[in-house]
Amino acid sequence: MSGVIDVSGKYPEKLTFLQRLYIPEILRGMSVTIRHLIRNLANMKGMPTILYPEVRRNYSGRFRGKHILKTREDGTLKCVACYMCQQACPAECITIVAGEHPKIAYEKYPVVFDIDMMRCVFCGFCVDACPKDAIWMTRNYEMAFFTREDAVYSIDRLRESPEEIAKHGYGYRPYYPGDGTTPPADAALLPVVPGSGEREQLRENRVPLPDRDPGPGPLNAPSQAERPFSA
């Protein structure tokens, strides 16, 4: 804590004769700008401006750019279509349609995983929300499109590719090298023979869960009763 300072006393209200002449002040100002000019000429690399697009800014490993969907060792997507990123997205730009994976160990997979890059605000909430280490971001920030359809990125453009990572590098992600986090173990690669009845059997044996209190319900559910107000 400290006091209050009056800054209007710092500069005299009236300018001196020399200052009112304007020329000396102009020269003083020129000395500042010329000093900047000489400093920049002497140290071209240290100049604050960047000659984009020939030179690109070096972003940190936390940069929030285009998303990628991570893959398992066998090339399938790590995503299990749990809808958590879709729910966490404040811009509502993620659309997921889930399907049953032939491999029981994988259970679900996204048949459709679309990100509308025109809606996306690049906040990184999807990365925070993912419990399966399936969605990361890259440092790719150059996504120009000619049509609205072009702006909707589907799985084929979101799937991680070594070329893309080599070019842009990883950006915002759930954990960083050296922070002690172990990624989730890959699901066991269990073979399932189609038509063997294994999946059907599992479903039959499942014990139904008891009813529970549904709680206050999600935001803006249509079931919310309007409070009656007497006139």
Next chain:
Amino acid sequence: MSSGVVETATLSPAAEKLAERIESSPVAGRARVVDLDIPTIEVGPGNWVALARFLRDDPGCQYDLFLDLCGVDNLRRRGADRASRFEAVIHLHSLSRNEHARVRVVLPDDEKPSLPSVESVWPAADWFEREAYDLYGFDFPGHPNLHRILCHDAFVGHALRKDYAPGQRWFYAEEDLRVPEWAKDTEEKAGNFETQTISIGPSHPATHGIIHLIARLDGEKIVRAETIIGYLHRCFEKMAEKHHWNQVIPYTDRLNYVSAMNNGVGYVRTVEKMLGIEIPDRGQLVRTILSEFSRIMDHCVCIGANLVDIGALTNFVYLYQNRENIYDLLEACCGARLTVSYVRVGGLAIDVPDDFVPRCRKLLETIPALLDDIEKLVNNNRIVRNRLAGTGIVTREQAVAWGLTGPMLRASGVAYDVRRARPYDFYDKFDWDIPIARDGDNFARYLVRMEEMRQSLKIIRQALEILPAKGPVSSDDWHVVLPPKDAVYHDMESLIYHFKLVMEGIRVPAGERYEWIEAGNGELGFYAVSDGRGGPYRLKVRPPCFAAMAAFEKMVVGGTVSDAVATLGTLNVIAGELDR
């Protein structure tokens, strides 16, 4: 009002004192004091003006600074015992007693509830009442200019009412443009000459955003003006009601996008206070450091753009160099330059990088050097002095009456700074000064902002000294903060916490809270109402530049058009925050 009795049984000392004062007021017995986060007075619309006059004039109250007026629609509010559907909530501050108070005007159940305008008591209420009229359909008898303000004039319905379907769109055509009545009258004469009405904006280089000024000129002098805003309105508050508490954070970035960090900090502080959780020191100090850097950016942009408007281009480049360097720091911390989304309820999204302190120290060296250059270029320059000194004058009384806060108020000689008036986080531990100026003109505002940047650097320097080298930046309450990823991947219990938080949001206890911080432009307040669900039931922003812009049309009268341009620059109106 159901009970006309003043409840004094369980009140805090401040509320009890207020209740005693109300007892001796003309509305004694018809107003009730309840103790919430700040003392709250409940009153009916019939007694509102009498109470307002009393609150402003009574020596024991002296609520001279009108901060905010907003509506609340209780239609779908769970669990709250409310007698009526609509209420108007007013926030006031007393500069001499350094206290906030809230007034809740409980409105009768009516399709178009009405409460008398208090524009004559606090001129600052003008635009806030128009906003409540626009978004809630409240009628304010006695208001001089009751028109829509944020939504356009072809809009049907009142957007923030709970029964308004948010998906609706209303087409706006040229003929819907509302021209003020006085501007239509072309007969008005000034002496022997006729006056002329001109439009400045909406898209004008000097408005730095989309703001429309209609001015009547007598020669080069402005004799009357009216500002039309709302071109950047995107209904932040309705969006907040449709999202979880944490999901609002990216939306707050877009309020004052020049210092996005400050908005986020102000918002999450409100939620954290409602939850009653504590943030580790390291997290709080990182927030403070980055908020102060954001304040510097805010002032750099304001001064730089203002000087461009009056013809001094070089300063803009030097000031933006500061901003660029600060953006680099922010990007290294959170991965984005402008819309940072760095804070979370309960802490920060991620710990700062290892080289955070050296990076900050480097900035502490480069910023003052560039500020010195600006002062050499500007302070004694005759053109700058002629354009800024003596123009856009706001006296102390006017500044208070118009509800100005921040550098605007301090340049008029009032040393009100939230960081000092109600120190939050670590501000009471730092040694810094509040810069004030006496003149209240554009040059005074420029000087105050320049000095504030130096004071911010001083605060950052001290914060870096006490910043713990290691430690958590977020609370470990997993009902609020996402558990660490390692635990989510390998531990069922953590995964459940994670799932509940992402899918249902933070369960904030039912209640209401007004929290305010000092943002770049002044007092940034967030009034949040929770009814126990995962998202805000109602969230009102008290944007500091809303009051400043409301005062603009009064400030420019009597000056020239070129003075108006210089004045608009020193208001630092950010359209994202103004229009929300």
